[in-house]
Amino acid sequence: MTNKINQIQQYLTDNSLNAAFLTSTDNIYFTTGFRSNPHERWLAVFIPLSGEATLICPGMEEPEARHSGWKGHIIGYSDTENPIALLQQELENKNSKISTLAVETSHLTIDRLTVLKKSFGEFSVQSIDAALNDMRLIKTEEELVLLRKAAELADYAIDVGCKELAEGKTELDILAAVEYELKRKGVTEMAFSTMVLTGKNGASPHGTPGLSKVQKGDLVLFDLGVVYEGYCSDITRTVAFGDITDEQKKIYDTVLAAQQKALEMVKPGVKASELDKAARQVIEDAGFGDFFPHRLGHGLGINVHEYPSITSENDLELKEGMTFTIEPGIYVPNVAGVRIEDDVLVTGDGYETLTTFPKTLQTF
Amino acid sequence: MTNKINQIQQYLTDNSLNAAFLTSTDNIYFTTGFRSNPHERWLAVFIPLSGEATLICPGMEEPEARHSGWKGHIIGYSDTENPIALLQQELENKNSKISTLAVETSHLTIDRLTVLKKSFGEFSVQSIDAALNDMRLIKTEEELVLLRKAAELADYAIDVGCKELAEGKTELDILAAVEYELKRKGVTEMAFSTMVLTGKNGASPHGTPGLSKVQKGDLVLFDLGVVYEGYCSDITRTVAFGDITDEQKKIYDTVLAAQQKALEMVKPGVKASELDKAARQVIEDAGFGDFFPHRLGHGLGINVHEYPSITSENDLELKEGMTFTIEPGIYVPNVAGVRIEDDVLVTGDGYETLTTFPKTLQTF
Structure with missing residues (x-):
């Protein structure tokens, strides 16, 4: 120090x-x-x-x-x-x-x-x-060890949540199980209030989990992060519970394509704004431009939301060792909400995602 | 509004x-x-x-x-x-x-x-x-309904925690079970990071729960609160796991006497400072004056720590409808920590504790 x-x-x-x-x-x-x-x-x-x-x-x-x-x-x-x-x-x-x-x-x-x-x-x-x-801004090797560990625990938490999905369970039931298992692994603090939102509730980007029950045909959105020795993770995954409609599938595929597009652009020298614009373009091209109401991502480290902000207006150039989230989302009221978020590290010639839970649509 | x-x-x-x-x-x-x-x-x-x-x-x-x-x-x-x-x-x-x-x-x-x-x-x-x-400062009937409900859930949480006590369980195991059960009751937010501290760990007033295991002869300190529709509770109970020593017992009895002394003084017109001084005197008289390093309590409402502060220097006069905590503690390094905390409402002619979990030493 x-x-x-x-x-x-x-x-x-x-x-x-x-x-x-x-x-x-x-x-x-x-x-x-x-x-x-x-x-x-x-x-x-x-x-x-x-x-x-x-x-x-x-x-x-x-x-x-x-x-x-x-x-x-x-x-x-x-x-x-x-x-x-x-x-x-x-x-x-x-x-x-x-x-x-x-x-x-x-x-x-x-x-x-x-x-x-x-x-x-x-x-x-x-x-x-x-x-x-x-x-x-530029994380040291020591800091990356902690960020990787925090991301690994976030992946684990998503896995727990998915295995808990069952008809009749409420959002809070599933949330309770996720945080219970994390505490059993020694996690003493979440990076923010864990979100488990099912069905139409997912269409609110900042919704609050409650007593809504998971039903067949729902998309279920998990957004959570843990604090590991003072360093945060932040992951979002949206998974299907039972069969979903073509419209839900289209929304999911669009968000995934937008995230993939932005991820593939990450390397030193690229501007933060270019990532946001590229992901936003994919969503607009698919006709969902009105339903992506937030920035693409935010810096991640000691604080779960730290510098830099990944917006269409931030022309900061990426550098090796920066860590931030990439988290496009589409929220169609009364239909569904989908967000996919990874914690991203800028490497010498590209990127690495610290969070690794699968992103091809998972069905339970 | x-x-x-x-x-x-x-x-x-x-x-x-x-x-x-x-x-x-x-x-x-x-x-x-x-x-x-x-x-x-x-x-x-x-x-x-x-x-x-x-x-x-x-x-x-x-x-x-x-x-x-x-x-x-x-x-x-x-x-x-x-x-x-x-x-x-x-x-x-x-x-x-x-x-x-x-x-x-x-x-x-x-x-x-x-x-x-x-x-x-x-x-x-x-x-x-x-x-x-x-x-x-003065809570309305509508606010008191929420504070009472928050306090009731805090009582419930202490009860869950006590029933979880078992040899080999860690502080985090017990904490996990407490918060799990609260979520199952619809609680979406804790008022602050829940504390479960066992044995010598309890001697730190702001300790962090971890992987220490509950052992026979420990005093176990729970400090927690829930948020119910935006209103907070904050309770501390210290309980015995198995037989404790005379010294531990003396510390417990002193804290309880100090809390009781302050509680009995609560009524409109009494100064906040008088409560702190009275409780502190009990602790000093018992020879533990050096081991009570914090104020007696704090206001409670939308914020878990709000106006007024119950210190030896705050001469604010109590009024009917005020709500605050009374939480004396004694922390003897390498021996034990005991704190007993209730949420207190000033009534027309005295007081009511919103938290009601028993305070005579509970042994598990």
Whole structure:
């Protein structure tokens, strides 16, 4: 982790900044190795231009922070202490004064900025978000090990879900079985709320699983991801339960063709926007252009939705080591919803999908 | 929901503000009835001084927003549209200009404030957080129905967990069974990551369940909560698996006495701080003062940790209809951790606990 703190200190030097103050759980994990949900409490890492960084966390979490490998300084505070005042006290003792501070402007709230200014005095704010996005963009071999493991568990979860399909079972019954088996494998956290949507429910891209029962002739959509040592997977598969209609089949085949089209284009130098446009074209050509209401995909790593966004407007060029999802979908109200999503790694000359559950239409 | 929009409009009038712009999922649910996790996308409700409020949500979630009962205007946007620019266009068409805007300063980020200013032009910002906290502080009968149901499901979950206790089972095995049974009852969301901690693991107030096995002589700590139609429960029970030592028993009895002491003081007019101090005194008197490192409790409602905080420094007077947790704990490293937590409603002349699982030491 020291390496990342050093990288940020180099950024501070290059940009004539005094210090960085990071507050998102993602970037705290990325830079310190400590991962925790602070709810409304303060969790932050203060990185001065030089010297040791300070992790600020609830005092009762100090043992976990140490256990996670953080060797730097820690300010552990109680529920009646102001951790920022404690930090300011330490800065004063060192005669340090903050005049320019790099913060995560995409995360820091107005209230927290006010608290910082109350302790530190006036300072100018600069966003460090783009720099952190860049640092996180190309995954290291160590990170890929975790992403692969997270993807493998997602594949397993889809397999469990498919085997659970049976007439009379509800979406929640199947979801319960999937997450039960994942926990039995040691998974302590899902990357987001698992979706199991059957029949017409699948036509809502952000639907909520409930007590609808699986019926013969349904397409069943699974969208889920696990967190493995802080790294996420995100897979969607749509499978048939019994015989489906020609219309359902056409929708499925179109989504699959769109996904395949985008996948085959992935290699260093191609623009993110080209992927979105190509997949969208396949869907438009098949007459379903009005039923693909979201972007093609999103970056994937510590956060399940991270930089970069794969949209028709993002002209970022792909580079080896980037990881993101490709997930076209067609949602025809009252007919069916189909989405197929893989986690994709850009390789030296193409791509690899980290998720590998079969995509030829599976029937159960 | 119109009622709440009207209340906010009255607040705007009283405070000479042009409009409110709410962005937290909690307050959007509270004011519109629509509950959704937008991840990094915009989800907001714009409330002008008079006239109709506007819900801003991803276009693909418009059907769910309608289904949730929101009858006001909706701006549904695509992944390549700027929803704030769309809102500004509508304001321009009505010749509306924002010069003073109430926002959730505890939620709105620096980046989002910048986006708002880019579209609306310069305006002065006022925090609406305290007013919203006050609106949410006293629960209505309708809200209490949901909180009671959430608490009932939490009681059920503890019961399931206790029945699962068996030698050789891991924390995650037991956790998996608890959440499985909850899903089978229709629970789609936990209020936070469920904790099942056995033996010495319980001595970490924010520990993470893992592959540790339950052993005879362990105290097992369950901390969990469910979300029922948007309202949360939060219960902690610590139970014995087999015979425990006198020291473990003393810790348990002390926590129970501290909780009972605070509970019995609950009635309108008592200060929140008095509860914390009274419970803390019991723990200090028993010689465990160094091992109770957190506040006594927190408000509970749409958010599992909401206003007010029950600390030694919060002199807020309790009122009928307030709901919060009372959860003293003692965590002795390498010995045991015990926490006992109930969801408490302030009644006209005292209190009622919404969670009711037995607190006399249960042995399995």
